[in-house]
Amino acid sequence: MIYSEHYPPFNFYSNQSPQGISVELLQLMLEQMDAPFGVETIHFVPWPRGYQRTLNVKNSMLFSTYRTPAREELFKWVGPIASSQNGLIIRSDLNRDFSNFADLEDLRVGIIKNDIGGILLKELNIPNIHLIPLSNPDKAAKMLEHGRLDAWAYDVNVATDIQRRLGLPSLDYKVGLYLGQPGWLYFAFNPETDDSIIQNFQRPLDQAKKATNAENENLFENILRRFNYRLVE
Template sequence: MRRFQQLIAIVSMIIFSFSSYGLEKLRIMTEDYPPFNYLDKDKQLKGYAVELLTEVIKKINAPQDIAAIKVAPWARGYSQAQKPGLKNMLFATTRTEEREILFKWVGPIAQTKIVVFTSADNPITINSAEDLRKYKFAAIRGDIGAILLGSNKVPTANIHQLNKFSLLTRMVEKKRVDMFAYEQSGAIDLMKKNNIDTSKFKVAYVLKKGELYYAFNLSVDEKTINAYQQGLEDVKKDSVFIKTITDKYLK
């Protein structure tokens, strides 16, 4: 029986090796977007989506080095990930109807909630998308927050797009805008990271509840996409691992 089990294990390894052979090497990009992906105080890449991806890469034996992942401003990474013919992957990316045809998708990674924050003492009440159009906002250039404001018909002139999160809160504090748009848990983590008092802000409106994905350039072959998707699904079956990273980053 023991020899039979060993034989099965060897055969499984051989089959897996053949199935993962020939996967494309990717240029992987991310941004500072805690708790999903971010650089810690020692400039080490951390986060829920990072640890999940690391396990997927191990699972499918992909030709990738986590240490080589490039951290860049969102607008730059988002643009690079879409360039024709480049074997790029960007994470963590909110999957939306507007973005659907721009990438090949692997996921979901986690649930997400895109909201607008205002100052805690601001009496503004937002009850509908129509109410949003009365106000001025700050958002990260090219980020889902800016996209959702636009899709809710907020005038372009009322959306100030910036490259750094700290500028969003500063714009609200200085009353240059009424609110800023960002992913809720990510905003709270970034405020703490930048020593910004979270009690000075409150959520005024939920723009969208969605899911985060790994977004692959359209030129990446289907074998690679399918391998990453299957690898992700297999990793998710490890309830102990998922609980560990959930407790570590999302609670």
């Protein structure tokens, strides 16, 4: 079973079909594997549900998933897909200076359950910060807009895409503070998945990233350009 969520530009469902950087890369992989199924079999579910099912169901896969030391033994990994960056998204009119993590005390911060943004914040052990677990990022974006949150911990590129889709003006928001260094997104598999299956996915991913078209253009770089995305360094 393949699970994903609405996490643009990496994976999302639009015009009755799965789309995104990770989705197109997965399609290239499945084609090279001569798999009897394609990306149309992806189940788009809320992140907490997909996360738990992938932890508990053998041979299941979840993407796009940040690979971190805390998650290392929870899954088996195929990747990387792409790099990105997590941060605290705040309203531009929030009269608050963020020079270090101690400045986050007393903030109401929206986090998505089992999402890396919330995990990174919890690891900082900031006193008196109010972490508010939510089931989906759309709700976090709307609560931030209406002043029910002071900040939202999330992938900054994905947050921008979600806010744009919801019609929220980009100039109304900014990144108050970045959460650590840029990280890498992967396809995460249930830990009991046979290593041969992991290899069967890793090999075509490596090949897909090197593949070129008739014009000798790199297919993966073309995918990134199509979604107007630059890898975060």
